Amino acid sequence: MTYLGEGWDSTAVLVGGRWVERRPRRPEIGPQLLRESVVMPWLAPLLPLPVPVPVIVSEAPVVVRHELVPGEEQHALNAVQGRQLGEFLRALHAAPVAEAVERGAGPRRLPIARFRAEVRVPGGEELLARLDGLPADTLVHGDLGPEHVLGRDGALTGVIDFGDLHVGDAAIDLAWALHSTSPEFAGALAEAYGVTRELRERALIWHRLGPWHEVLYGNDIGDPEVVEVGLAGVRDRLGVGVTHG
Structure with a gap:
């Protein structure tokens, strides 16, 4: 086994050079991983890029395993990749919500x-x-950022980490892509997806809210450095002074 790292919710190791094995970091994440094993086999064929399709290895303790999605985190995204991600999100957001709900997404x-x-x-x-009155009628990734978009040789090769998959506002998946990337990438994505002015404005709301989650997470794990990073993000995106509890 090769240790791959850990996110907010789970740890991952590479098994046999091919399989990614994930375990929850907190008890409440176990049901989330089990839900992925139900939703993703249905969702994956609807999408134009590879995604994890977990299978359950154990329910007590919870362990899931999926084939390694190829590629690496991209630090310089281009227009080709923007079009790819725009097409990916258009397909994801067109997935039948009722069928997703039947499989545990909500x-x-x-x-x-x-x-x-x-x-x-x-x-x-x-x-x-x-946030009041924003639509909640679309199946969304829910945590789309640079660490979850993989590529190689100038093209995208997959999208990972669907732990926050839920029925919500399509704009949440456009927050990073439209407001924290290069004009070249964001413009190509917007054209491929069909981003409207109203959708772009909603995406900015979600973009500004993002660091607030980091503050809460830092408080949950008792890590003041994580809290300070989150607060810096709040300051940067809102342009104001901040205090926290």
């Missing part, structure tokens, strides 16, 4: 009360208020 409740208690920022209430 809405995700945002920790609004914790946001208010643990991140106090001028303008924060206005941002949180903008």
Whole structure:
């Protein structure tokens, strides 16, 4: 086995050079991994890029395993990759929601009360208020960022980490892609996906909210450095001074 690393939710090792084995870092993540093993075999054939398709190795403790998705994290994304990701997201967001719900995907409740208690920022209430009334009618990846988009030789080779897959606002999957990437990549993605002005504005709301989750996670694990990184992100994206609980 080769240790691959750990995210917020799970640890991963490479088995036999081919299989990625994942274990939850916290008890509440176990059901999330089991849900992936039900949803992803149905979803994968609908998508134009490779994605993990976990199978259950053990339920007590929870262990799942899937074939290694090829490629590496990309640090300089190009227009070809932007078009690929735009087409990928268009296909994902067209997946039948009712069928996803039947397999265990559902809405995700945002920790609004914790946001208010643990991140106090001028303008924060206005941002949180903008979350009211956003659509929740699309199957979304839910945590799409550079570490989850893999590529090689100038093209994308896969998208990973569907632990936050849920029924929500399509704009959440466009937050990083439209607002934290190069104009070349973002423009090609927007054209391939068919991004509207209203969708772009909603994506900016989700982009600004992203670091708030990092503050909560840092508090959960008792790591002040993670909290400070999250707060720096809040400051950067809102352009205001911040205090936290």
